[in-house]
Amino acid sequence: MWTRLLLLLALLLSIGASDALAAAPNTSEPAEVAALRGDRSQTAEVLLARLEHWAVTAPTPLASGWAKLSMGEFCDELEQPERAYGLLNEALAIAASERDDGLAMFANSRLSSMYANRGESKRATEVLTAMEGIARRSDRRDWLALWAYNRGVLERKLGRFPEAIAFFEQAATLAVEGADDRQGARAMNAVGLVLARTGQFADALARHNDALTLAQRSDDQPEIARTYRMLGFLHRNLDNEELAAQNIHEALKHIGPRDVREGIALRGELSRSLLKMGRIEEAARYAEDASTAAMSLGSPPNKVNSFAALSDVRLAQGRIDDADLWSRRAAEQFNLVAIRDQVQIHANRASVARVRGDLKTALAEARAAVDGARKLGDKVLERSALDTLSDIELASGDAIAAMASRKAFQQLDKSLAIDVAGRRVAILEGNLAAQRAESQRNVLALDNQIQSLRLARQRLLGIAMTVGLCLLAVFAFMLFRRVRETQRLHAALVASAGELERVARTDALTGVANRGAVTGQFEQLLAISHAEQRPLALFLIDIDHFKRINDHHGHQAGDAVLRNIAQRMRAALPESAHFGRWGGEEFIAILPDIAADDAARIAERLRMAVAALPFQFDGIDLR
Incomplete structure (x- = not known):
């Protein structure tokens, strides 16, 4: 906190600094x-x-x-x-x-x-x-700042995040004291990047906003582009892909002919955001552009990021061989890049191997991704790797390991405080903190003006005092309105918390509980079953031939079938059952206090509910 206050004070002082300080x-x-x-x-x-x-x-x-x-x-x-x-x-x-x-x-x-x-x-x-x-x-302060920044880059590449932050903070302080806005913007962006990787999202947002101010003031177009890219990463970590894509689009407006690597990185990251938003063809176009440029002019990290992004897009398009090709091209850079990019290679190879049905390789790559993320100390990256590992372990039939990985994922998710409501509160807190700081700067500016008037215009003391009181009254009124608005926003957040919690626990497509919600219910029911020696049945349900519907009739037909299946199975289950979507065409049902024979009959009833009647889509019977 004190470091940030000192940086802000130095930033204010540098505005009026003479050329001698540069x-x-x-x-x-x-x-x-x-x-x-x-x-x-x-x-x-x-x-x-x-x-x-x-x-x-x-x-x-x-x-x-x-x-x-x-x-x-x-x-x-x-x-x-x-x-x-x-x-x-x-x-x-x-x-x-x-x-x-x-x-x-x-x-x-x-x-x-x-x-x-x-x-x-x-x-x-x-x-x-x-x-x-x-x-x-x-x-020389500018040389010390340059050394500290480069030392911070090395520490970050080695996964030593506290040391990296310390060197970047040192570089930022020296740069701002020396009125070097360009170096100051670079250093503040670097601090924000590390803070975001360790889950300190509100602090990261504040640093990137400070960096944007410095970069715009010095008209440093490459650093402006880099800042918007960092803001895009930050909003992706906050699960706001729409805002992430907007920031990356804005970054593309500020790159020039020499910013080839930045352009490659931006197009690769924009592809990832568009893919998560379901805009697959747009994602493919940006990933293809990034990969083409990376083949000739990209650095090894550029190649890893763009090739892995294109591999992910090809998986979404069902082009498995192409996905494997680009994944292998990314893996060729393994020994030329730092740990974070190596983790990205492992994660991509795991996804490709899983789709190919090579679960042994997928497990090895997924575990390597988790180990690398932990070695790096990047909690956001570790959370994503654990999510992938849990899915692969479950697909390979190791339910116990999958549950352990899922539990580790949930604990990390909780420690990062990145549930939907918490993330939005973090952003609001960051914005409110910036507004409060701006208000404080306004108060200081007004007070200085009043003091200057009193010293320079003694004969107009009465008028100056009246003007000062009026200004203070206006500011007090504005501050009162700001406080009221803050209270209103807080009340709205509290009122919407329940709805946000419901949305966070519901599968958007089918309307039934999502995997996180059902996992929590299963842990509670399993604990009760063990403690009270009561029977408990668990159904893992996989819909046969579902891929054929997607391939022959399109994803809209597949979505309609999934919704109808969920409705049929929910109707076929007893009211005491807990039911949800596990992922893709997989569903899960948990039945407490039920005998084995009854469980078998209900399972058959579920099968008949799905198989008995065809599904309707655009007047076509689908089976």
């Missing part, structure tokens, strides 16, 4: 090189060609070193890592011979980023040690 320029960097490095209006390929032409006649060895640094950066953007490494190391050699710390600092910064993104943590650590020595020797 980060010192790279005085030895030629103006021609600086202009090309900062040009976002052309592709990296075009800029590289122009720089190669300029470097031929570089006036000094140091100018040649800056040209090699810039060419190395462009080669990295063009996914030419070996050439990039060579050029950057040449730039470092020139920096050492010319004793230029600025050139060494920025060459090491790009090397650190490349090593961290490719899972080479040992090399990244060595480079960061050199960066720290240069930054501390120079005592």
